[in-house]
Amino acid sequence: MMSSLFINGTWKAGGGKAFQSIDPATGDVVWEGPEALASDVNDAFSAARAAFPKWARTPLDERISILRRYVQELDKLADVLPQTISREVGKVLWETMGELNAMKGKVELSITAYDERTGTQSSDTDFGRSELVHRPHGIMAVMGPFNFPGHLPNGHIIPALLAGNTIVFKPSELAPATGELLVKTLEKAGIPSGVVSLVQGGRDTGAALLDGDLNGILFTGSASTGTFIHKKFGGRPDVMVALEMGGNNPLISWDFGDVDAAADIAAQSAFLTTGQRCTCARRLIVPTGSLGDKLVDAVISRADRLRIGAWDEDDVFMGPLVSAHAANGAEAFQNKLEQCGGKVLKTLQNPEQGGAFVSAGVIDMTGVENVPDEELFGPFLQVYRVPDFETAIATANDTQFGLSAGLITENMTLWDEAHLSLRAGILNLNRPTAGASSALPFGGPGLSGNHRPSAYYAADYCAWPQASQIAPEPKRMSAKGFPR
Structure with missing residues (x-):
């Protein structure tokens, strides 16, 4: 049975029924493998939870080095990845070559965005100094769409990893081969075991993902599915929900x-x-x-x-x-x-x-x-x-x-x-509406999202701010009415 899942650094077969991705131009089978059962998804979350403390404490420079190696590995897929995307979802080759370039460009853009929009700041004060740092949320579930099956999940995964989160990723069931290539490329770049897990499947796998031990859900897809996710996590302010849901x-x-x-x-x-x-x-x-x-x-x-x-x-x-x-x-x-x-x-x-x-x-x-x-x-x-x-x-x-x-x-x-x-x-x-820059925020109000724009602003939903006032040593405090 084909190894369709990547959990805790190991490729394994899913426990569910087999499914396929089909070339819409020819009807040929592009990929076939078993989907993840709920137990497989739970294993992926357990691996992500175990890997999180060490990854969050990994120095930023080391995380950046791994992601830059990821770009080098993507360069080796200059023919394979665009052709895989084209075969799975039908996009013409000149477009999927552009998608690969966008995936590579996302790394340096994310590094800059992390520094500008999150990162660390400090200033001197009369008591010592104040400091602003940003901390990762924890385990991010990423659900990818079919139309840009490399670029769009990559746009969630890269800034989330950069911030120190671990990932459980479910590609679109229409593009499992592309999702698999993305994860294999991260593996070759040296991503540690458990930091990124891959679960494949359709609706049932997606439901298990949303029921998992997560700290955030990063979703790109239809308004109906995004609205369902929003309702599911209503009353759950502990979960970061970032939705991009299209437009009319x-x-x-x-x-x-x-x-x-x-x-x-x-x-x-x-x-x-x-x-x-x-x-x-x-x-x-x-x-x-x-x-x-x-x-x-x-x-x-x-x-x-x-x-x-x-x-x-x-x-x-x-x-x-x-x-x-x-x-x-x-x-x-x-x-x-x-x-x-x-x-x-x-x-x-x-x-x-x-x-x-x-x-x-x-x-x-x-x-x-x-x-x-x-x-x-x-x-x-x-x-x-x-x-x-x-x-x-x-x-x-x-x-x-x-x-x-x-x-x-x-x-x-x-x-x-x-x-x-x-x-x-x-x-x-005087430009097509379909033109958008990864160096700018991507998202919109209404049913197009939940005010969590992605692209350059993905840094905002991948980390939370921690503000500190820091004095070099404890000193006696005084205030009106306070005992001395």
């Missing part, structure tokens, strides 16, 4: 001169990574009239001409969705919006029924009431035509989410207003 992201195009440039930005915002980025634009808001019409037509023209194919084909912009199930869900969502009153301008369709490939779709939802405020993870764009910029802002903010938004304009007065009014943690001007 708006892109406003207003007072723009170059229709082609605006259409390029809008199409990339909506269709990059086959729409499987949580920052992808889901709603395009344009002025009523000829300018808005020209932009919508130009976006549809680009959607018609997008090159779609498998990860190893040349000049491919868009791969398949992660699974045939996801493709069926995308078509069902399109049908639901059409039944609500939407007018399909370009049909999202599955050319091979039962497969994971879909074409990009566009639907006009102008004037439709009670549109579902949901995030569809797919290449599907809703169009809203509005009479004025004030209505455009109101339409953009008409969502429970708040992750990403954008404005395409040549009018900086409109940008000033949008900057003040749009409720989004990531707000871009």
Whole structure:
């Protein structure tokens, strides 16, 4: 039986049933192994709990050295890791090569962020000195998503390890091979036994993880799962909960001169990574009239001409969705919006029924009431035509989410207003909504998270502050009414 788990420095088989990850482009099996039982997960937490005191006391320079060796080991996977991600989740190779680079870059960014946002500070006082240090929480459970199965869990794991926490990591059940590679790379870098454990599996393994002996849960994924986690740990202030849960992201195009440039930005915002980025634009808001019409037509023209194919084909912009199930869900969502009153301008369709490939779709939802405020993870764009910029802002903010938004304009007065009014943690001007920097915070209000932004701000949720007043020796104290 394949060794699918890594617990206390040892690879072992899980005690549960076997499951697989499937290449959505071909249907080939990429990875197969047994999932972790609750007892396996408990063993992982026990190992993490036992390893924590020593790891937390390991000098920061030593932890940094291990993580820098991790980058060196990632360099050796320049072909293997991107291809593994592409095969598991369908992303085209030029994107997964970028994902590897983001994983490597996360280490130095995290070192800088730890120093700037946490770390140690001290100052002299009239009684001695004051000191601020930061301490690790303990055992962090990390749950990874499928869309960036290397970069996003890596973005939790690296700052958590840097701060001195130990990790129990469950990758997405759709990307177990990528999760396994990540952990094997940390192992080769010299991470001590028990500091990082890997448990594989689906819903039952995830439930066991949330029931484990944890001090924090670091999650990236759907709003429904994130909301469940938030409720589960309600009344548990002892557990750090950091959630990133996606968005129903708006892109406003207003007072723009170059229709082609605006259409390029809008199409990339909506269709990059086959729409499987949580920052992808889901709603395009344009002025009523000829300018808005020209932009919508130009976006549809680009959607018609997008090159779609498998990860190893040349000049491919868009791969398949992660699974045939996801493709069926995308078509069902399109049908639901059409039944609500939407007018399909370009049909999202599955050319091979039962497969994971879909074409990009566009639907006009102008004037439709009670549109579902949901995030569809797919290449599907809703169009809203509005009479004025004030209505455009109101339409953009008409969502429970708040992750990403954008404005395409040549009018900086409109940008000033949008900057003040749009409720989004990531707000871009004349850039795709799907563009985000790891050197900045990543997250947003509403159902997009719980005010624990990641990326550069991950340092904030990986350590807690300890403030001290320090005198060199005890001295008699005096205060009004205090006995002498």
